[in-house]
Amino acid sequence: MISRTSIYVAAGRAVGAREPDPSVRNPDYLAETLLGDPSTLDVDHPAVRALSLGYDEAMKDVEVVSTVRMMTIRTRFIDDALERAIAGGATQVVILGAGFDSHAYRCQELLAPVNVFEVDRQAMQTLKTQRVNDVLGGPPANLTYVAIDFQHEDLRGALTRHGYDPEQRTFFILEGVTMYVPEEVLRGTFRFVGSHPPGSSIVFDFVYRAMIDMLARIDMASIPEAQKPFVQRFLNLIKDEPWVFGIPVGREREFLAEFGLELREAFAVGGEESLKRYVTKADGTQVGAQAIAEAMARMAQRAGAAGQSPPPAQQMSPEQMREQQRLMAYQLAEAIVSG
DSSP states (O other): OOOHHHHHHHHHHHHHTTOSOGGGSOSOTTHHHHHOOGGGOOOOOHHHHHTTSOHHHHTTSHHHHHHHHHHHHHHHHHHHHHHHHHHTTOOEEEEETOTTOOHHHHTHHHHTTSEEEEEEOHHHHHHHHHHHHHHHSSOOTTEEEEEOOTTTSOHHHHHHHTTOOTTSOEEEEEOSOGGGSOHHHHHHHHHHHHTSOTTOEEEEEEOBHHHHHHHHHOOGGGSOGGGHHHHHHHHHHHHHSOOOOOBOTTOHHHHHHTTTEEEEEEEETTSHHHHHHHSBOTTSOBTTHHHHHHHHHHHHHHHHHTTOOOOHHHHSOHHHHHHHHHHHSOEEEEEEEOO
């Protein structure tokens, strides 16, 4: 099965790579090339449709802005962690649930001295390798494809059969995966990472259990009309690829410690720290800020015209908004194997 999520997140990276300001541009300049013609992609998502528009026009849609900002933060955070890992002596990179990940192709100079392994299901890898052969002339010599479903097959064994050495310092990328994987599988994956030499590391995103529970309780009748299309589209996406796992709120450090991993950094995607670091321009404005402000104004106007209360976010104090955002947002984290 081809992951629909892998398509729309790559589309978000591709649109973000068109940003004119290099200081807040998504560095994944190969995302659009690997995706190809958007009309052939059977995914109904604003970021996919945005590939057919100019950048300024695309960024008028607040849903496109949301995806672009999230993917820019994720991509740049992972790139920073990858550079640190290589500088720190990692000699292997493993990309789990690789999808349309482009690190092996766009970071060839950085990754020249290491071995890279892309792990994904056979159907996804067949599509990926076809695109790589067609548009890039084939993979780099230091890249190995490992076609398994690591939810049901032995990850260590499959990697080892493909020349992987678990005794080497390794950097793992687990992007857009943890929420889709049953807890026992995820624990096994982190246990495998923690069995590597000290200094090995992993970068991953996750959600809190509160988000999983909230999604299970959503009542569309209670959602403001202006938000219903976005909420329904999101629910349709995760219906096909359901979210099943979230870390207990604020327990990521303890969770990782069970596997010999030490949390280096974690923050909310879209939170104050991530926005300041990755999507704020030199003039102080943020990517997509105008579209977000206009969308909030329209929501308030519609609510007022209908005699409804303002959207909940507008009724919260800044502290309450930050806490709500922390609980419901994607989280990004980097952890190292403690020695």
